[in-house]
Amino acid sequence: MRTPNDPTATAAALLPLLGGPANITSVAHCMTRLRVGLRDRTLVQDEALRALPAVLGLVTDDETYQIVLGPGTVARVTPEFEALLTTATAATTADELASRGAELKEAGRQRNATPGKVLLRRVANIFVPLIPALIGCGIIAGLNGLLINLGRLDAITPALAAIASGFMALIAVFVGYNTAKEFGGTPILGGAVAAVIVYAGVAKVTAFGMTLAPGQGGVLGALAAALLGTYVEKWCRSWVPEALDVLLTPTLTVLLTGLVTLYALMYAAGELSSAIGTGANWLLSTTGAFAGLILGGLFLPLVMLGLHQALIPIHTTLIEQQGYTVLLPILAMAGAGQVGAALAVYVRLRHDQSMRTTIKSALPAGLLGVGEPLIYGVSLPLGRPFLTACAGGAAGGAFVGFFAMLGDKVGSTAIGPSGWALFPLLAGSGGLAMTAAIYAGGLLTGYAVGFGATYVFGLGPAVRGGLGAAAGGTVSGTGSGTVSGVCDASESQENARGGNRTP
Numbered sequence: 055m056r057t058p059n060d061p062t063a064t065a066a067a068l069l070p071l072l073g074g075p076a077n078i079t080s081v082a083h084c085m086t087r088l089r090v091g092l093r094d095r096t097l098v099q100d101e102a103l104r105a106l107p108a109v110l111g112l113v114t115d116d117e118t119y120q121i122v123l124g125p126g127t128v129a130r131v132t133p134e135f136e137a138l139l140t141t142a143t144a145a146t147t148a149d150e151l152a153s154r155g156a157e158l159k160e161a162g163r164q165r166n167a168t169p170g171k172v173l174l175r176r177v178a179n180i181f182v183p184l185i186p187a188l189i190g191c192g193i194i195a196g197l198n199g200l201l202i203n204l205g206r207l208d209a210i211t212p213a214l215a216a217i218a219s220g221f222m223a224l225i226a227v228f229v230g231y232n233t234a235k236e237f238g239g240t241p242i243l244g245g246a247v248a249a250v251i252v253y254a255g256v257a258k259v260t261a262f263g264m265t266l267a268p269g270q271g272g273v274l275g276a277l278a279a280a281l282l283g284t285y286v287e288k289w290c291r292s293w294v295p296e297a298l299d300v301l302l303t304p305t306l307t308v309l310l311t312g313l314v315t316l317y318a319l320m321y322a323a324g325e326l327s328s329a330i331g332t333g334a335n336w337l338l339s340t341t342g343a344f345a346g347l348i349l350g351g352l353f354l355p356l357v358m359l360g361l362h363q364a365l366i367p368i369h370t371t372l373i374e375q376q377g378y379t380v381l382l383p384i385l386a387m388a389g390a391g392q393v394g395a396a397l398a399v400y401v402r403l404r405h406d407q408s409m410r411t412t413i414k415s416a417l418p419a420g421l422l423g424v425g426e427p428l429i430y431g432v433s434l435p436l437g438r439p440f441l442t443a444c445a446g447g448a449a450g451g452a453f454v455g456f457f458a459m460l461g462d463k464v465g466s467t468a469i470g471p472s473g474w475a476l477f478p479l480l481a482g483s484g485g486l487a488m489t490a491a492i493y494a495g496g497l498l499t500g501y502a503v504g505f506g507a508t509y510v511f512g513l514g515p516a517v518r519g520g521l522g523a524a525a526g527g528t529v530s531g532t533g534s535g536t537v538s539g540v541c542d543a544s545e546s547q548e549n550a551r552g553g554n555r556t557p
Contacts, residue, residue, distance in 0.1 A: 061127070064108040065134035068121065071106075073097030075139050080118075083132040084182055085125045085470060086110075086424055089118040110419060111426040117175070122426045124419065178363040180232040180277065181370060185470045187221045187228075188373070192468030192479045194218040195377075200486060222374060226251045226269070226276035233277050239284030243304055247283040247311040248276035251320060261317045271323030272374045273367060278319045283311040330368055331375045335463075338380055342459035343452045346384045350451020350500070351444050353388035354429070369469040378465030378481040380458065383493050384451045386423065386472035387500045391446020393420045393473075394504025395439040395512060396428045402513050423473030442512040446504020454496040457484075464492050473497070 072078060072090060077098075080091035092098065098119060103109055108131070111122040123131055195218035201207050221228075230248020235241040250256065256266045271278075290303040337345045356362045365381065372379040400413045409432070416427030433440040454464055462484035466476055474497075482489035 061130040061134045064106065064123075064127075064131050065138050067106055068103070068131075068135060069138055071099045071102045072119070078139055081132065081136050081139065082118075083128045085185060086128055086426070087113065087120040087122050088128050088132055088135065089120050091117065092119050095119070110416070110424070111430045113426060113430065122424075124424060174361065174363040176236050177366060179236045180229060181273075181366040183232060184225065184228055184370070185468070188370075188468040189470050189479070191218045191221045192373075192466070195467050196478055196481065199481070203486065223269075224249075224252060225370070225374065226273060229273045229276040230280035230283075233280035234284050237281060237284045239280070239287050240304070240307075243287060243307050244280035244283055246308050247279045247315060250312050250315050251275050251279065256316065256320070259316050261321050264321070266316065266320055267324075269374075271320040272327050273370050274327055275315070275320050275323030277367070278323055279311060279315040282314060282319070283307050286311050327371050327375060330371050334368075334372060334380055338455060338458035338463060339461075340459070342455035342457070344455070346387075346451035346453070346455020346458070347448045348451075349381065349384050350387040350391070350454075351448030353385045353447060354392065354425075354440070354444050357388075357425075358429075366469065372465075373467065373469070376465070378467045379469065380463050380465045382466040382469055382472070383464045383476065383480070383496070384454050386476055387450030387454065387496050388444070388447035389420065389423055389425050389472050390450045390497045390500025391443040391448070391504035392425050392428050392433060393417065394446045394501040394506075395443035395508040396420060396432050397501070398442075398505045398508035398512060399432055399436065399439055402509060421473050422475045423471050436513070439508050439512045442507035443504050445507045446500045446502075449503035450496040450500030453499040454492060457492045462488055462492055464489050464496075 068088070069075060069078075073092065073094060074097070077093050078090050079093055080089075082089045095114075100112060103112060103121065108123055108127060109121055110124055113120040113122065194214055198211055198214035198218055201211050201214070226248045227245045231241045231245035233239075233248075234244020251271055252269050254268050256268055256270070259266045287303060287307040290306050291299065294302045294306075353362065362385075365385075369379040369382060372381065396413050396417060400410055400417075403409050412431045413428070416431055419425075420428045429440070433443050457464070462482065464480065464482045466479045467481050468479050471479060476493070477490060480486070480489050480493055482492070484492070
């Protein structure tokens with residue numbers, strides 16, 4: 055098995071294979087992927103990139119070229135890559151960089167920037183940067199709950215509770231900051247208007263005949279407030295004299311947006327947030343097995359289309375309301391089906407050493423919830439295994455949903471990780487042991503059904519007779535190593551089209 059290079063060596067190897075510094079228009083990363091904007095896609099050497107020890111897989115969407123490096127690795131490689139890029143382009147004038155490929159870039163943006171894709175990308179850009187804090191605080195909250203249940207370390211559990219809850223108490227401010235930044239406003243003003251929502255003094259304000267509560271409306275209210283604030287700010291700048299802009303624009307932005315937030319947005323967003331929580335609980339309590347079947351079975355296709363980004367605000371709202379999201383463990387079953395399908399391919403294609411090597415390299419990552427290597431290296435190239443993997447995800451989702459109907463809900467205190475990596479974040483209505491047992495049962499069901507369906511139906515005679523080798527040969531460089539967790543934590547500041555990590 056290949057071992058990744060150190061971050062500096064990896065960054066140095068990536069840059070020329072991406073067409074050199076002049077071909078790079080932007081650099082960003084999520085929890086697992088380095089994402090670069092390209093001027094000329096034809097200059098990229100795909101096969102050479104796949105052959106690099108640190109590269110787990112490659113994904114291309116309408117805006118970015120994505121190199122799957124895995125969590126931890128990508129966070130270390132990206133700064134090194136940016137430093138090399140800065141050094142390499144220091145001698146190139148801004149005019150030269152701007153002119154080269156500008157027309158092609160604009161044409162590509164106009165062709166691919168459909169309203170739906172742009173909206174989902176912007177939603178991801180707002181919420182994905184928050185995922186590392188959600189994971190860290192979620193794990194601490196889970197540890198604290200375990201200590202409380204065991205009656206251990208009573209002197210430190212209040213401190214752990216404060217550490218775990220501090221971020222969630224102010225998450226609206228971070229959402230407001232990122233929203234303004236994403237939509238072209240002043241980020242600190244976005245945070246300021248969103249902070250109104252969590253200020254304790256709102257308890258003295260009455261709107262629509264009811265007294266407001268601090269935090270009412272949550273992240274949805276913060277998003278709406280910051281978005282409104284951005285448009286108010288732009289409106290002010292269109293007519294306020296330059297001499298007065300520094301005084302009037304921020305004042306009017308905070309004042310007008312704050313009043314609308316208090317007397318309209320907090321109430322409306324609070325009602326919507328309550329409806330989301332009530333709807334999710336009703337869905338699982340009433341139709342849990344069927345809902346789990348549908349959600350677990352369709353999540354991989356949603357990821358492939360990039361539509362899973364729309365679920366991030368829903369997860370965040372549920373965590374803010376209830377302390378955990380009941381949807382993530384069900385959606386995580388898609389990864390279990392993928393693992394089962396890959397194991398079946400490994401067993402059936404005994405003579406395809408290229409494919410078997412790819413599976414052995416990618417399987418540890420798949421078990422920990424990083425699905426890109428298995429998706430792009432195994433199931434999609436072979437075709438049918440992608441569908442049978444969805445069947446495994448549906449079965450696992452139905453298993454978890456069935457217990458939700460019985461009153462034993464399984465949730466996650468943070469979004470991002472799945473597979474085995476989700477265990478530290480589990481929470482639920484039936485106690486930690488029962489919650490973990492149900493989730494483990496769902497994973498085993500997903501593995502078993504994904505394996506069985508793929509073993510029986512997933513590989514036709516042509517593939518077993520030799521086409522599998524061809525498929526394996528095209529992806530033999532897609533991945534190695536063991537990685538875990540989020541997208542896109544992470545999934546980035548760009549819309550992702552791969553993996554089953556970040557429901």
